[in-house]
Amino acid sequence: MKREIHGWLLLDKPVGLGSTxxxxxxxWALKAKKAGHAGTLDPLASGLLALAFGEATKTIPFAMGGLKTYRFAARWGFETETDDSEGEPRLISEARPSPEAIRAVLPGFHGEIQQKPPAYSAIKIDGERAYDLARAGEAPEMAARPIWIESLTYLEAESAPDLGRFEMTCGKGGYVRSMARDLGRALGCGAYVTELRRLRAGPFALDQAISLESLEALRDNPHALTRLLPVSTGLDDIPVLAVTEAEAAHIRQGRAVPAAGVLSLHDGDKLWASLAGEPVAIGHMEEGRFQPDRVFNLA
Structure with missing residues (x-):
């Protein structure tokens, strides 16, 4: 029987399994009624997948907005239509880049850059997913868009002549497959992703995650819910307003309350209201007051 549970679960997703x-x-393992995930991982990728249950699903947009860290391997000399190992490799060059050449191009991939998403991605074009169009033989021309690259590090000690290993931290909307492709083109040899593992996503880290095998073994175990992180974990990147019992009662009825503790914020800025650490609502600033947008039902 399905049950109401609330909180975040961090899963170490294995290769071969889609996020859904x-x-x-x-x-199934937690017998949960309502759930969602923050940030898709392709079946060929492994690592951190943050899962929200119950009222935590209301915090997904905020959890997805933070920086993400990945480790990946790029195979030099080839490109594929999918920018990963699912596509058929097409030889671009017999040449292989030296460590010096790789390090020399890295500064061009820091800060705000323009990146063209892979044709095989979940981006919608005229209401259709790009990967559906591509699989139907109508691969769309993807427009470049700005993304933020916090850091891109060449892991020379772990690399080989045919394979470069990297660690990247990027903002929302960054594609590792596109990064490997663009590194290969910058080096004149081509490249595609062969391995991809997510280490961090916003407030969540892989060292907090549970394996799928361990999670499935917890079904019917009364201690399973101890793996859940608080609902408020997904709100770590936005300001918090501490409220009283009386103010919380007003907020739950959709009424605004004074926000004197966060006067540095401007109208429209997002924040959340907390009663003794428990989330009451997500809202925004409006003329010095907290205006609730989404109220939590955690009782």
Whole structure:
């Protein structure tokens, strides 16, 4: 029987499983009614997948807005239509870049850059997913868009002549597959992703995650819910307003309350209201007051 549970679960997703499939297995293991995930991982990728249950699903947009860290391997000399190992490799060059050449191009991939997403991605074009169009033989021309690259490090000691290993921290909307492709083109040899693992996503880290095998073993175990992180974990990147019992009662009825503790914020800025550490609502600033947008039902 499905049950109401609230909180975040961090899963170490294995290769070969899509994010939606992984979420379904987690819902089965916890017997949860409502769930969602923050940030898709392709079946060929592994690592951190943050899963929100119950009222935590209301915090997903805020959890997805933070920086993400990945480790990946790029195979030099080839490109594929998918920018990863699912596509058929097409030889671009017999040449292989030296460590010096790789380090020399890295400064061009820091800060705000323009990146063209992979044709095989979940981006919608005229209401259709790009990967559906590409699989139907109508691969769309993807427009470049600005993304933020916090850091891109060449892991020389772990690399080989045919394979470069990197660690990247980027903002929302960054594609590792595109990064590997663009590194290969900058080096004149081509490249595609062969391995991809997510280490961090916003407030969440892989060292807090549970394996799928361990999670499935917890079904019917009364201690399973101890793996859940608080609902408020997904709100770590936005300001918090501490409120009283009386103010919380007003907020739950959709009424605004004074926000004297966060006067540095401007109208429209997002924040959340906390009663003794428990989230009451997500809202925005409006003329020095907290105006609730989404109220939590955690009782």
């Amino acid at each position: 499939q992984a979420l379904g297995k987690a819902r």
